[in-house]
Amino acid sequence: MSNNTLKILLTVVGPTAIGKTAMAIRLAQHYKCEIISADSRQFFKEMTIGTAVPSDEELAAARHYFIQNISIFDEYTVGDFERDAIAKLEELFLTNNYAVLVGGSGLYIDAVLKGFDEFPDIDPIVRENIIADYEMHGIGFLQQQLQELDPIHYEKVAKDNPQRLMRALEVCIGSGLPYSSFLNRKKSTRSFTPVVIGLEANRQLMYDRINKRVDVMMEAGLIDEAEALHLHKNLNALQTVGYRELFNYIDGEFALPVAIEEIKKNTRRFAKRQMTWFKRTEGIKWFDFETPITDVINYIKEKESANI
Numbered sequence: 001m002s003n004n005t006l007k008i009l010l011t012v013v014g015p016t017a018i019g020k021t022a023m024a025i026r027l028a029q030h031y032k033c034e035i036i037s038a039d040s041r042q043f044f045k046e047m048t049i050g051t052a053v054p055s056d057e058e059l060a061a062a063r064h065y066f067i068q069n070i071s072i073f074d075e076y077t078v079g080d081f082e083r084d085a086i087a088k089l090e091e092l093f094l095t096n097n098y099a100v101l102v103g104g105s106g107l108y109i110d111a112v113l114k115g116f117d118e119f120p121d122i123d124p125i126v127r128e129n130i131i132a133d134y135e136m137h138g139i140g141f142l143q144q145q146l147q148e149l150d151p152i153h154y155e156k157v158a159k160d161n162p163q164r165l166m167r168a169l170e171v172c173i174g175s176g177l178p179y180s181s182f183l184n185r186k187k188s189t190r191s192f193t194p195v196v197i198g199l200e201a202n203r204q205l206m207y208d209r210i211n212k213r214v215d216v217m218m219e220a221g222l223i224d225e226a227e228a229l230h231l232h233k234n235l236n237a238l239q240t241v242g243y244r245e246l247f248n249y250i251d252g253e254f255a256l257p258v259a260i261e262e263i264k265k266n267t268r269r270f271a272k273r274q275m276t277w278f279k280r281t282e283g284i285k286w287f288d289f290e291t292p293i294t295d296v297i298n299y300i301k302e303k304e305s306a307n308i
Helices: 020-031 056-061 078-091 106-114 123-139 137-150 162-175 203-220 222-232 244-250 256-279 295-307
Strands: 007-015 035-037 098-102 192-199 284-288
Touching: 007 106, 007 244, 007 295, 020 035, 020 098, 020 192, 035 078, 056 098, 078 106, 098 106, 098 203, 123 137, 123 162, 123 244, 123 295, 137 162, 162 222, 192 295, 203 222, 203 256, 222 244, 244 256
Parallel strands: 007 098, 007 192, 035 098, 192 284
Antiparallel strands: none
């Protein structure tokens, strides 16, 4: 196969529970290629049910990478993922003109497609101090601190995500400069061309799918999974929807029905934030989640014919 042939990264994005995995597998089977997962919640070995990791059947239907590849005890940044994902793509493109990238984590998708913004190295003690502040004072303290140090990024960041807040504060405090000042400084060049497919549904249908998925997770044993992880509930990896609410139940702060409704509500909010991120991203071709795969493939062919 000629290395001069155009390499295409078929990228599938959209909110949680919309059917991205199924679409990615269909594309991988059609193009006889493999899948890079960019779902940051699915990286962790210890988290299966609550992150909707692809089933054994789905994993067997197409080769996936970056599914449960690290531990919740590992430090793994978006920069680490960018490095590892690009290395894997370079390997895959040696023998195939196509690969699939799939996920709902916009920051991780952007890191692969556009390159990660250049940030300075920060003394680890800075992050340790920020984590201590979070544990002592809560997320409101992080929000207030970031608003003071970088009001520009504060307006854009997911304000209920402590990991994102802490990362931004780490850069602000460690460098003495706003986190936003490092954004869009320098982008890496890529050896592939992305074709980005977005999946969507009307809001009520999307929310119904989310509610049903949470019910399925509960039936599959999400409480047991949360109980097994409860001892480590303060780890960054576990500061996520589906686990936090059940930790509150285990700690006696919520009744179980309340915890389940909180998971559904917070997952719906998460999906809304995902759509906000992707809708403001240029270059995405949106399809209804029930669109036949043939229509998506025809769109890809049109892009190829027009030299993308």
